[in-house]
Amino acid sequence: MLSNKRKTRRFRIMKISIGKAAEEFGVSKETLRRWERSGKIVSERTPKGHRRYDLARIRGLVPRKPHGADAHKYA
Numbered sequence: 001m002l003s004n005k006r007k008t009r010r011f012r013i014m015k016i017s018i019g020k021a022a023e024e025f026g027v028s029k030e031t032l033r034r035w036e037r038s039g040k041i042v043s044e045r046t047p048k049g050h051r052r053y054d055l056a057r058i059r060g061l062v063p064r065k066p067h068g069a070d071a072h073k074y075a
Helices: 003-012 020-025 029-038 054-058
Strands: 015-017 052-053
Touching: 015 020, 020 029, 020 052, 020 054, 029 052, 052 054
Parallel strands: none
Antiparallel strands: 015 052
16 A cells, blocks of 8 residues: 555646646637736746646646637637
């Protein structure tokens, strides 16, 4: 049986930059900034002030745009 400490290591928190988050969700960086200002999402800041988003945390909040045959419905 795995200890709690070992279980925690298996599920690494994925922090991504604003550019990668925008690409992942198909929105602009400005949209992510606006959502942050409104309190919809939360970011952390690096020591130099760069935003980092917890991918798992915002994945449930941001609807993903479909790819393929149904993509034209959302254009």
